[in-house]
Amino acid sequence: MVNTALQKQYPFSDNKLDLDGLGYHYLDEGVGPPVVMVHGNPSWSFYYRNLALALRDRYRCIVPDHIGCGLSDKPGDDRYDYTLSRRVDDLERLLEHLGIRENITLVVHDWGGMIGMAYAVRHPERIKRLVILNTGAFHLPQTKPFPLGLRICRDTFIGTLLVRGFNAFSVGASFVGCKHNPMDTELRALYQLPYDSWQNRIATLRFVQDIPLSPGDRGYDLVSSVADGIGQFSALPMLICWGELDFVFDKHFLAEWRQRFPAAELHSYPDCGHYILEDAKEEVIPLISAFLDNTEQV
Helix, strand or coil, rough: HHHHHHHHCCCCCCCEECCCCCEEEEEEEEEEEEEEECCCCCCHCCCHHHHHHHHHHCCCCEEEEECCCCCCCCCCCCCCCCCCHHHHHHHHHHHHHHCCCEEEEEEEEHHHHHHHHHHHHHHHHEEEEEEEEEECCCCCCCCCCHHHHHHHHHHHHHHHHCCCCCCCCHHHHHHCCCCCCCHHHHHHHHHHCCCCCCHHHHHHHHHHHCCCCCCCCHHHHHHHHHHHHHHHHHCCCEEEEECCCCCCCCHHHHHHHHHHHHCCCEEEECCCCCCCHHHCCHHHHHHHHHHHHHHHCC
């Protein structure tokens, strides 16, 4: 039943790029100006399916699955370095492989914000527009305590057991990620589909363990450089769509985006959660579509 449901909701051609012997899965749908959609944790390219369907008649939608996620390979630590810098390198290699080097619209969510914006800071001349969905591209705001649930997953063996043994992170996100329009059983199963064993949940855990909180943490300096560099995009068209009931990327993160980009077009939803493309899809997907069309000639 699940595979049939996946084919119905995710009617795309599969593509894979060989990254040093690892299969890096991505969607490449439609023709036109490139729209690169970068997912976070514990989701996968499935999160962007409805947006890709809405845009592919006039845009080229590129949607990768990070290594360890979605339909990409899920290697052990001996074959892949599960770090932010490697994620950015992977995205860069994909876009170079596809010859996408200009007029890029970046759509970012969750960890996709750090990955996508790190790429943008590397290649600012390639970026045309930004769509920001419940994410960050800077350190944890000073006003925001680090959530206890993430702390347990990041720093304890119990967290490892919960995430890799019981798929707690993916299962939990599928329940709490939508507040206004909760996922039904079938949809939750599709979000969890790639993460069906201890081995296949490695990236779900490594993403959390890779969150840099203090100087000296792996990736801390990279986050600092991205945070210092994103101001150069203040003149670009930017759309922010935000679910205010996100337990991580909440009002504190939104306030930081607003302070850094006061001219951005903002649509904030007080009754929606982390998976804003699911929770408010009837509003947000047309908003993104219209934003792209209205700014195409800018």
